Amino acid sequence: MTMKQQRLGFxxxxxxxxxxxxxxxxxxxxxxxxxxxxxxxxxxxxxxVANESTDETRRWDHSSKPRIIVYHHNExxxxxxxxxxxxxxxMQLLSVLEDVSTLLGAVRAEPVSPTEKTSSGATPSSNVAxxxxxxxxxxxxxxxEVPASAHWYVAQSDEGELWLDAxxxxxMADPALLKRMMHHNIRPGVLRACNxxxxxxxVACSLFAMSWLVTPHLPAGLSSWISSDSAFQLLxxxxxxxxxxxxxxxxxxxxxxxxxxxxxxxxxxxxxxGDDVDRFINACAMSGLMRYDKxxxxxxxxxxxxxxxxxxxxxxxxxxxxxxxxx
Amino acid sequence: xxxxxxxxxxxxxMGAGKTTAxxxxxxxxxxxxxxxxxxxxxxxxxxxxxxLDYGHIDIPGASGVRLYGTPGQERFRFMWPILxxxxxxxxxxxxxxxxxxxxxxxxxxxxxWEGGSMPMVIGVGRLSDDDFxxxxxxxxxxxxxxxxxxxxxxxxxxxDDVLLLVxxxxxxxxxxxxxxxxx
Numbered sequence: 001m002t003m004k005q006q007r008l009g010f011x012x013x014x015x016x017x018x019x020x021x022x023x024x025x026x027x028x029x030x031x032x033x034x035x036x037x038x039x040x041x042x043x044x045x046x047x048x049v050a051n052e053s054t055d056e057t058r059r060w061d062h063s064s065k066p067r068i069i070v071y072h073h074n075e076x077x078x079x080x081x082x083x084x085x086x087x088x089x090x091m092q093l094l095s096v097l098e099d100v101s102t103l104l105g106a107v108r109a110e111p112v113s114p115t116e117k118t119s120s121g122a123t124p125s126s127n128v129a130x131x132x133x134x135x136x137x138x139x140x141x142x143x144x145e146v147p148a149s150a151h152w153y154v155a156q157s158d159e160g161e162l163w164l165d166a167x168x169x170x171x172m173a174d175p176a177l178l179k180r181m182m183h184h185n186i187r188p189g190v191l192r193a194c195n196x197x198x199x200x201x202x203v204a205c206s207l208f209a210m211s212w213l214v215t216p217h218l219p220a221g222l223s224s225w226i227s228s229d230s231a232f233q234l235l236x237x238x239x240x241x242x243x244x245x246x247x248x249x250x251x252x253x254x255x256x257x258x259x260x261x262x263x264x265x266x267x268x269x270x271x272x273x274g275d276d277v278d279r280f281i282n283a284c285a286m287s288g289l290m291r292y293d294k295x296x297x298x299x300x301x302x303x304x305x306x307x308x309x310x311x312x313x314x315x316x317x318x319x320x321x322x323x324x325x326x327x
Numbered sequence: 328x329x330x331x332x333x334x335x336x337x338x339x340x341m342g343a344g345k346t347t348a349x350x351x352x353x354x355x356x357x358x359x360x361x362x363x364x365x366x367x368x369x370x371x372x373x374x375x376x377x378x379l380d381y382g383h384i385d386i387p388g389a390s391g392v393r394l395y396g397t398p399g400q401e402r403f404r405f406m407w408p409i410l411x412x413x414x415x416x417x418x419x420x421x422x423x424x425x426x427x428x429x430x431x432x433x434x435x436x437x438x439x440w441e442g443g444s445m446p447m448v449i450g451v452g453r454l455s456d457d458d459f460x461x462x463x464x465x466x467x468x469x470x471x472x473x474x475x476x477x478x479x480x481x482x483x484x485x486x487d488d489v490l491l492l493v494x495x496x497x498x499x500x501x502x503x504x505x506x507x508x509x510x
Contacts, residue, residue: 206463236470237477239462250477250495254502257475269505315333316497318386323352325494 006101008036009044012057013070017086021048024090034101046100051078066100082150082193095146099193131217133190139225139286141166141191142207150193157188162210163197169288171205172197178205181213182244188214208238208287215279222263223282230292232281233260238289247325248272252280260291334393335496336411337380338439339420340431341399342372344452344483346380348420349394351489353382357396366400375399378406407438416446416496419476420483423454423461432465440474446499450481450492 008025010018025036041047041060049057051071060067068082077083082096134155141148141164148166155162160177164170180186222228234256240249251270255261261269266277284290319325337345341364350357358381361374380396395410397403411417417439421431432449439445454461458480466478477495481488 206460236466236475239466239478241458241462241480247494247498250498251502253477254498258502259507315386315389316501318389319384319392320497322384322386323490323493325490
């Protein structure tokens with residue numbers, strides 16, 4: 001990847017803030033795919049603007065350039081997509097600059113023509129998105145060491161855009177796209193910071209719902225950040241809404257809300273397929289519904305056909321058969 | 328629960344769809360004990376259940392499954408423990424658009440939860456297909472009180488939705504039968 005050059009301009013910031021920022025940019029040099037240099041605001045690609053309403057800052061209120069608003073801890077957090085609370089650390093500055101640079105389409109190699117720009121200002125990375133990148137970027141935004149600095153993020157798919165409201169942890173999308181995701185392999189790509197989208201006509205989709213729709217298309221196995229020797233416990237039943245769910249999924253809910261279990265114990269007790277168990281764990285973990293950590297696990301007896309519903313014998317089996325619920 | 332008896336309770340406020348759900352499952356015509364509804368403010372329907380609804384699912388070689396619907400009005404609350412006695416599980420039906428949804432939730436969950444020993448499923452009706460958030464809000468309100476039943480968005484006029492409630496209940500009954508100690 002060639003090193004991209006970006007110019008940063010300061011507007012209304014005190015000398016100490018600007019000076020600290022320049023020192024940090026020197027420290028960051030080489031740690032990111034972008035080389036930042038100081039510029040006057042008129043020729044800058046990105047502006048760092050004081051959270052004050054002065055003639056100098058107002059001049060840039062309607063600028064098309066991305067603006068990082070710097071506010072002090074005793075001030076209300078601005079509603080802008082890119083903000084930094086002063087004093088800030090190198091990693092926080094690095095994070096917000098990388099978010100801005102993805103908005104500019106600078107990180108992922110080739111520049112695009114203006115007609116290829118999306119409505120939200122982000123640029124598609126390629127024609128065929130990698131759903132694994134979407135999944136990893138979502139995890140980094142929600143649970144990474146550096147929290148999401150922007151309010152809105154967008155993922156491109158071959159059939160439309162998905163927007164993530166990082167504050168409420170909800171997705172927004174065209175209802176037709178969500179409906180298609182329920183039945184087809186729609187592959188959203190990596191999430192990138194963006195300006196607030198025009199969401200007229202879009203509907204909200206919960207984090208669990210989006211995770212449930214995406215997980216069937218991930219590579220097999222548990223997500224890379226989930227240790228397979230963890231103890232898994234479901235904090236509550238997920239809200240499936242109109243999402244497709246099987247008896248196996250309901251059984252996993254019932255089991256894992258009851259007791260913390262290892263993956264092997266879940267497999268033995270539920271008699272579910274490994275892929276189904278992994279999908280369930282991945283989706284619930286991403287949406288914050290699954291606790292997973294190393295713990296001493298109590299031994300449990302493997303479930304046999306006789307153990308399932310032993311008190312009621314064949315009654316439950318008979319009821320399922322009568323109601324057409326047999327798997 | 329006596330051997331061979333398997334009883335499922337449908338409860339919830341007036342107009343939530345208890346009679347409809349039992350009718351969808353029962354092999355015989357649902358037995359109802361309707362009276363004229365004098366509480367039109369709560370629910371605008373002509374008749375309401377005073378004592379119970381009853382339906383039955385025949386299971387070859389077994390005594391079958393009994394389906395009981397409780398009266399929805401609190402003035403008939405004395406019937407609730409009578410019907411719940413020895414039940415295998417409870418399905419609570421709620422109207423997701425009712426202004427007193429929170430109060431209904433507390434009333435019926437508290438009456439039947441029995442400290443978690445009674446398998447329970449909550450079905451919330453009259454929500455749009457893409458409304459994940461009302462169900463989330465209900466679930467989270469219950470989790471704050473250490474109550475953790477499944478909450479599902481359903482339309483009890485659709486038999487598949489009623490079957491989903493039954494399946495979620497059966498899964499819990501089966502897991503309870505495994506004898507796993509609570510975490």
